Amino acid sequence: MSNVISIVTPVHGAGAQFLSDAYASLRRQDLPDGWSWEWCVQEDGSDIQAARHLPSDDQRIRISASRRGGPHVARTMAFARSTGLYVKNLDADDQLTPGVLARDIAVLEEHPSVGWTTSRVVDLLEDGSTVSFDGDPDPGSLSQGSAYGFWAEHRRPHVHPATLCVRRPLLALLGGWMALPASGDTGLLLGLDALSDGWFIGDVGLIYRKHAGQITTHPNHKAGAEWEARMSLIQEHASALRTWVGIAIESEAKTLGAEPST
Template sequence: MNVLSVVTAVHPAALQYLGSAYASLNAQTLPDGWTWEWCIQEDGPDVASKELLPEPSDPRIHIGSSRKGGPAVARTMAFARSTGSLIKVLDADDELTAGTLARDIAALEAHPRIGWATSRVVDLMPDGSLVGFDGDPSPGVMPRGAVLEHWREHRRPQVHPATLCARRDLVTLLGGWMALPASEDTGLLTALSVLSEGYFTAEAGLRYRKHSAQSTAHPDHATGAEWAARMDIIEARAAALADLVTSSKV
């Protein structure tokens, strides 16, 4: 049986949404020969995620806990416990749309040379409405390095890192998520994009919940010295990897 590992970092502010995340995962229909496991990592010793799950005895759910280190540490620890050949991100406060995992698997099986897949996102607003936005790339295979080039021009990823599904060996090669207080998923996606071609699905694959306690609502997320340092190191690492790939040193 092929396994797709869904990794989720959980902190107290997101606990109230964990049941909805599970419902969206449990509703997925996978191709024959595939199953999923959900590797939840509690970011800190006092995150009681099991109490918020409607089916805590589901054998596909594996909960771990570690000292508080932020989402990058929690996701990497969840990845360390995972077993799947494909690694899918799911934030604790987000929801997968119907068919998301099947589309990710189909893209990666149909295109053996690609290393990762992403999809369109819609924002899930506090009132329950869904809001889309323009600017997505054309659907299909994305050239190696395209995400980095877009990043250099716009200082934002070309596709949404919260929809990422990647091959295990590439995530391992990069050491998991970047050790940053935020944008750690953007750092992983940008690095992946210079190592391998990717894939973009135009059908929305994620409902990205907007709320005041999410990390992107923090005042340091989009401005100031911390923001500048995050932006610089994300680009610098991806650029260094691109140089290595171009020179055939890796």
């Protein structure tokens, strides 16, 4: 496997119109020597026509389509077609900031125990202005289990899961994104947190576009029976992984401390 970082992008509905901006943000990336990127664009259903918004002569762009299953199923299908050592999320309506891929690669190359990275986000409003937020964790290591503790108390992640960059084997172990109509990236974040340390990069890594057509504007996104079901499954998934990891650690400790057999 070559030194490739894969960017996975689900495309549905209103998101296709912003693909050219996402592509421009990819073209502005400077990667470390010996590295390249591929962009796996996944159409979530028919009649998306992502190719209309992207150049046909850039061999790094790989467009495919699958039956409509929602953004997180589409992300996982894009992951299935990818080849990179590291896998980076980029939604069709968002933009990467210059240098973010190089920063993700640097952390994962320099810290073998770190399984995933996230970074700061600014919101891009429809009038063109941007809004930043307080409350991010300190830059650096995020200890295994710390994301779950924050989420269990506040019912929201303390880092933005849209910025995730993940080691390929770890993402494969979790089966990609949780197949939910929304919040599948939060489910993935808490799954990653149960299995390994993460890393928060203090530089802004993503420009998150706010617009009327995005999934987060749906009335079921933040309240109601669907929200309750999503949150319940996310917690059960994360708790089960945390329990299983604890059992594995306890079993290993017992094995290492066992008396030699005679």
